Amino acid sequence: MAQNDASHRLGPYRDPQVDTQVLDAVRELLVDRGYQRISMDAIAEKAGVSRPTIYRRWPSKAHVVYDAVYPDTAPHVEAAAADAFSEIRGAIRGIFEVMGEGYAREALPGLMADMRTDATLQPKLAERHNIMIRTGIEGLIRRNAESMRQVDAAALLDLIVGAAISALCIRDIDEVDGFVEAVTDILLHGVLKHAEADSD
Numbered sequence: 001m002a003q004n005d006a007s008h009r010l011g012p013y014r015d016p017q018v019d020t021q022v023l024d025a026v027r028e029l030l031v032d033r034g035y036q037r038i039s040m041d042a043i044a045e046k047a048g049v050s051r052p053t054i055y056r057r058w059p060s061k062a063h064v065v066y067d068a069v070y071p072d073t074a075p076h077v078e079a080a081a082a083d084a085f086s087e088i089r090g091a092i093r094g095i096f097e098v099m100g101e102g103y104a105r106e107a108l109p110g111l112m113a114d115m116r117t118d119a120t121l122q123p124k125l126a127e128r129h130n131i132m133i134r135t136g137i138e139g140l141i142r143r144n145a146e147s148m149r150q151v152d153a154a155a156l157l158d159l160i161v162g163a164a165i166s167a168l169c170i171r172d173i174d175e176v177d178g179f180v181e182a183v184t185d186i187l188l189h190g191v192l193k194h195a196e197a198d199s200d
Helices: 004-010 016-033 042-048 050-055 062-070 082-098 102-113 120-142 153-170 174-189 191-199
Strands: none
Touching: 016 042, 016 050, 016 062, 016 102, 042 050, 062 102, 062 120, 082 102, 082 120, 082 153, 082 174, 082 191, 102 120, 102 153, 120 153, 153 174
């Protein structure tokens, strides 16, 4: 048994190094095998810890995968530009960067399926989702209240995340920069404006 695993069992102290080993192992396995072919046994073997060590920290594969893909340290949506256009572009890019990692692309479809059957996973995802992204989107709207007063934060977030899921996990695009610009342009300028311009 690994030394970190043994030391963890001696008391309530939770060795952060074990957490790091496990989450790193999960990310590697996602890229190498994909979500469906990962098991708790495979994670334990890859991380060099025991299976019970993982279960003391995470109740299921979905929970440990979620923490590996969307850690507390993931970038938040923050103010980063002087004007609304640049700030919205930055928010979209930040969301695409988190969701565009190779391990995130592999994990998301499986996590979404497991959310439908695991009642404990959906609240966890929603909580992290709100901390990481939704509060940032709400702050963005407040900072640009004059031009965004009619914008619903949840709807805007759904548009961005939905576009990211389609582009990254279904169409599997590689050229993210151009897509971010296209999504930003459509969100800020609209579809009908483009159609009218093309007809002139």
